[in-house]
Amino acid sequence: MPSEKKQQRDITGIKIDYKKVLNRQQFEAVMFNGGAALVIAGAGSGKTRTLVYRVARLVEMGISPRSILLLTFTRKASQEMLARSIKLLDERCRRVSGGTFHSFANSILRRYSGELGFANGFSIMDRSDSESLIGMLRKGIRPASTRRSFPTRRTLANIFSKSVNKCLPLEEIIDRDYPHFGPDVEEIVTLFHQYGRHKRDHQFFDYDDLLIKLKTLLETRPSICKRISAGFEYIMVDEYQDTNQIQADILYLLAGYHRNIMAVGDDSQSIYSFRGASFENIMNFPEMFKDTRIIRLEENYRSSRPILELTNTILESASRKYPKRLFTRRKGGDTPVLVHATDENGQSQFVIDKIQEFLTTGTPLNEIAVLFRAGFHSFDLEIELGRHQVPFVKYGGFKFMESAHIKDVLAHLRVLINLQDRISWYRILNLVDRIGQKTAQAIYSTVSHAGSLTGGLSALTLSAAQMKSLKKFIDLYIHAINSNQTVAQMGEAVLNYYLPLLKKQYDDHPKRTKDLDQLLTIMDRYDRLGKFLEDMALEPPTAAVENNLADEAENEHRLVLSTVHSAKGLEWQVVLIIWALDGRFPSLHALDKEADLEEELRLMYVAATRAKERLFFICPGHAYDRASNRFLNRPSRFIDGMPVDYLDRHFPSMDDWTHDF
DNA sequence: TCACGGAATATTTTT
DNA sequence: TATTCCGTGA
Numbered sequence: 001m002p003s004e005k006k007q008q009r010d011i012t013g014i015k016i017d018y019k020k021v022l023n024r025q026q027f028e029a030v031m032f033n034g035g036a037a038l039v040i041a042g043a044g045s046g047k048t049r050t051l052v053y054r055v056a057r058l059v060e061m062g063i064s065p066r067s068i069l070l071l072t073f074t075r076k077a078s079q080e081m082l083a084r085s086i087k088l089l090d091e092r093c094r095r096v097s098g099g100t101f102h103s104f105a106n107s108i109l110r111r112y113s114g115e116l117g118f119a120n121g122f123s124i125m126d127r128s129d130s131e132s133l134i135g136m137l138r139k140g141i142r143p144a145s146t147r148r149s150f151p152t153r154r155t156l157a158n159i160f161s162k163s164v165n166k167c168l169p170l171e172e173i174i175d176r177d178y179p180h181f182g183p184d185v186e187e188i189v190t191l192f193h194q195y196g197r198h199k200r201d202h203q204f205f206d207y208d209d210l211l212i213k214l215k216t217l218l219e220t221r222p223s224i225c226k227r228i229s230a231g232f233e234y235i236m237v238d239e240y241q242d243t244n245q246i247q248a249d250i251l252y253l254l255a256g257y258h259r260n261i262m263a264v265g266d267d268s269q270s271i272y273s274f275r276g277a278s279f280e281n282i283m284n285f286p287e288m289f290k291d292t293r294i295i296r297l298e299e300n301y302r303s304s305r306p307i308l309e310l311t312n313t314i315l316e317s318a319s320r321k322y323p324k325r326l327f328t329r330r331k332g333g334d335t336p337v338l339v340h341a342t343d344e345n346g347q348s349q350f351v352i353d354k355i356q357e358f359l360t361t362g363t364p365l366n367e368i369a370v371l372f373r374a375g376f377h378s379f380d381l382e383i384e385l386g387r388h389q390v391p392f393v394k395y396g397g398f399k400f401m402e403s404a405h406i407k408d409v410l411a412h413l414r415v416l417i418n419l420q421d422r423i424s425w426y427r428i429l430n431l432v433d434r435i436g437q438k439t440a441q442a443i444y445s446t447v448s449h450a451g452s453l454t455g456g457l458s459a460l461t462l463s464a465a466q467m468k469s470l471k472k473f474i475d476l477y478i479h480a481i482n483s484n485q486t487v488a489q490m491g492e493a494v495l496n497y498y499l500p501l502l503k504k505q506y507d508d509h510p511k512r513t514k515d516l517d518q519l520l521t522i523m524d525r526y527d528r529l530g531k532f533l534e535d536m537a538l539e540p541p542t543a544a545v546e547n548n549l550a551d552e553a554e555n556e557h558r559l560v561l562s563t564v565h566s567a568k569g570l571e572w573q574v575v576l577i578i579w580a581l582d583g584r585f586p587s588l589h590a591l592d593k594e595a596d597l598e599e600e601l602r603l604m605y606v607a608a609t610r611a612k613e614r615l616f617f618i619c620p621g622h623a624y625d626r627a628s629n630r631f632l633n634r635p636s637r638f639i640d641g642m643p644v645d646y647l648d649r650h651f652p653s654m655d656d657w658t659h660d661f
Numbered sequence: 662t663c664a665c666g667g668a669a670t671a672t673t674t675t676t
Numbered sequence: 677t678a679t680t681c682c683g684t685g686a
Binding site for chain 2: 072073074075076077100101102103126127154158207208210211239242271272274275373374375376377396399433434435436437438439537538539540563564565566568569587588589590599600603626627
């Protein structure tokens with residue numbers, strides 16, 4: 001190996017003793033020098049740690065931090081990794097280029113926007129913006145005539161996004177995943193075109209556009225591609241199993257110049273295929289880059305031996321994967337348990353009893369997590385937790401950014417940046433008394449035509465009552481646009497206007513007001529409104545609605561409730577997986593298709609591998625599913641029939657009669 | 662055309 | 677739980 005010598009030379013004067021703190025495979029990955037490498041990192045195998053050390057190592061070798069690119073799937077992940085490498089080495093690591101694919105795409109596209117023909121820049125639409133726009137267009141296509149169910153805007157957004165991310169025509173997506181909408185193909189295609197046209201006309205990019213445009217830029221402009229590619233000497237990608245085809249293409253182009261690329265991931269934890277992520281990516285990586293070195297991290301540092309044995313067994317039934325079997329040096333530990341509860345409420349009771357038991361034996365609340373397949377599976381439990389005064393945070397499900405009051409406030413700010421922002425205008429105007437759909441439409445079209453609010457309004461004949469209702473908003477708008485205010489001041493002005501409306505509309509306004517105060521403190525950190533809105537779309541705060549953001553620090557003493565998706569990468573001493581019922585987990589929607597079922601299996605694997613010491617599956621005895629008119633009464637097929645050596649069974653309601661559980 | 666209330670509905674969703 | 681949908685009356 002020609003690089004051996006180079007390594008030797010570079011290592012002199014180095015302050016971290018990598019060999020001592022890393023295991024052999026981790027060490028190999030960290031020291032890997034040049035070329036393509038694929039690191040298959042099993043659950044709990046120290047993947048993040050390996051990346052952190054590799055960043056430090058490259059910087060220590062004298063590679064310019066800026067030319068190291070670390071792509072992750074969340075901003076939090078990249079911030080965390082960089083923070084850790086700063087701590088490990090020094091401040092130089094702060095300048096490492098890092099971020100999500102989307103934020104990376106955004107910054108490149110802004111840099112080259114002139115050459116790309118959108119000189120005025122662009123606004124980013126988040127998921128709910130896309131859905132609103134699609135919803136608007138949908139009304140135009142099918143005006144209330146519901147002779148047959150037409151896909152909802154949410155479904156449409158899914159279809160569109162899948163088609164884009166998988167680089168497949170709409171027809172094929174519908175045919176394969178939504179055959180019941182077959183008769184609607186024509187309308188769906190028309191809608192897709194309208195959606196695309198509207199985005200173009202109004203200079204909006206949705207998430208998928210960011211990737212598409214970046215890929216197009218790199219593909220069609222070789223000189224730009226070369227310049228960008230030359231700027232990144234080393235590229236690392238985390239969670240590679242959840243990238244999609246476009247992202248793989250982008251990587252290929254980005255790595256074109258130096259060809260130093262390391263992808264890290266675990267095919268067994270690929271759980272985002274419904275979004276177009278293709279776990280084939282990780283299987284194909286060695287074909288994309290010739291002479292890929294494959295490094296496997298198989299020593300598990302997280303889970304007790306019985307938990308690891310169970311999760312290994314769960315995974316055995318997966319059909320296509322890189323062969324691996326995680327091992328641990330740990331000894332002892334408790335066998336995971338499948339608990340048969342009477343019904344949903346029995347399940348909640350069991351969880352609460354268990355939590356209280358753990359609390360009395362000294363396990364802190366924040367070391368316990370309850371995981372579930374879908375956001376609403378925890379509703380009953382949430383009520384019971386409230387009743388028993390157990391504090392909790394919930395991740396997954398409705399997001400802070402998706403709640404109506406946050407979107408309302410942002411809409412008021414967004415029209416200041418982009419007067420053509422139709423979705424935001426409708427939203428704002430609908431809040432005004434005496435103005436509904438029709439009037440909002442009229443106002444929007446004249447305003448966007450005239451290019452100014454006042455100009456547009458003067459061209460309209462509105463009733464005196466309507467004008468009176470609008471007055472306050474017009475004042476706000478003029479005030480905001482004409483004066484030199486800071487971002488936070490604009491936010492305050494909007495709140496002054498909006499809070500009375502909020503109080504009128506929602507009974508729970510105190511909670512919502514608190515959210516909005518949080519939003520203000522976030523705004524305070526920005527000096528450009530455009531940048532603030534951009535970040536809110538690209539890197540929104542993560543916790544679910546009911547938690548307010550500043551509480552992050554207080555979360556230490558809270559139980560975690562989370563969807564399995566949002567629990568990825570995290571770990572707890574005690575994990576309780578509720579609704580381990582066939583038809584809930586795996587979801588009924590996944591039962592017909594092999595590939596979907598396999599993803600459910602991986603999802604169960606991800607859930608179970610979060611546990612360090614104790615693992616419980618809880619299965620309510622029966623549940624009726626209205627949508628399919630089916631009774632569910634068997635434990636999840638992924639664990640049902642598991643030998644008792646691996647999985648204990650308990651029937652708490654019966655145990656109550658006999659002995660203490 | 663707008664406002665309101667009650668009913669129905671919900672997979673998962675790092676961007 | 678939160679939002680959206682739909683029908684009704686003003």
